[in-house]
Amino acid sequence: MTGVKSExxxxxxxxxxxxxxARTACELDRGLQEYGLGVSDFEVLDILAEGSPDDGCxxxxxxxxxxxxxxxxxxxxxxxRLEKDGLxxxxxxxxxxxxxxxxxxxxxxxxxxxxxxxRREVLERMLGxx
Numbered sequence: 001m002t003g004v005k006s007e008x009x010x011x012x013x014x015x016x017x018x019x020x021x022a023r024t025a026c027e028l029d030r031g032l033q034e035y036g037l038g039v040s041d042f043e044v045l046d047i048l049a050e051g052s053p054d055d056g057c058x059x060x061x062x063x064x065x066x067x068x069x070x071x072x073x074x075x076x077x078x079x080x081r082l083e084k085d086g087l088x089x090x091x092x093x094x095x096x097x098x099x100x101x102x103x104x105x106x107x108x109x110x111x112x113x114x115x116x117x118x119r120r121e122v123l124e125r126m127l128g129x130x
Contacts, residue, residue, distance in 0.1 A: 024126040031118035035111055036085065040078055042119065043068045045087060045112040048104035058091075058103035087111055 005013075028039045037045070047067055048059060065075040079102050082088040087108030091101050104112070 020126070024122065027122045027126055028119060031122050032115055035115040035118070037111070037115055040068055040070060041082060041087075042112070042115055044075075044078060044082065044102075045104060045108055045115075046119075048088065048102065049109055049112045051104075058101040061100045061102060064102060082108065 025039050028042070032038060032042050044064055047064060051058070061075060061079065062072060064079075065072045068075065070078065079088060079090060083090055085107075087105060089103050089105055091103070
């Protein structure tokens with residue numbers, strides 16, 4: 001089987017990916033604590049901050065859940081905490097009254113901006129050699 005990785009080599013590579021992800025997530029969590037954020041909190045703010053301030057930077061909850069790899073119920077709890085902290089707002093979708101849209105607030109945008117260098121530093125340190 002020349003050129004084809006063995007089962008053992010593939011599994012070992014997969015375990016290395018998982019370990020790197022776990023170590024990186026832990027480092028991000030530690031760094032983001034200073035800003036009252038966890039990794040998933042930051043990811044939601046990061047996605048919302050990518051939008052333009054003119055369009056309200058809003059996303060449907062399901063769109064966010066797909067992008068941050070959380071269940072819709074876990075994301076709803078996370079968004080509830082972010083809303084309580086004044087970092088996001090929730091509202092009914094104009095196009096579908098059953099849906100909920102989430103938008104970043106100015107406070108959320110500022111907190112995201114403060115925490116952004118932490119993510120950069122951790123990713124450079126953890127992934128720079130990968």
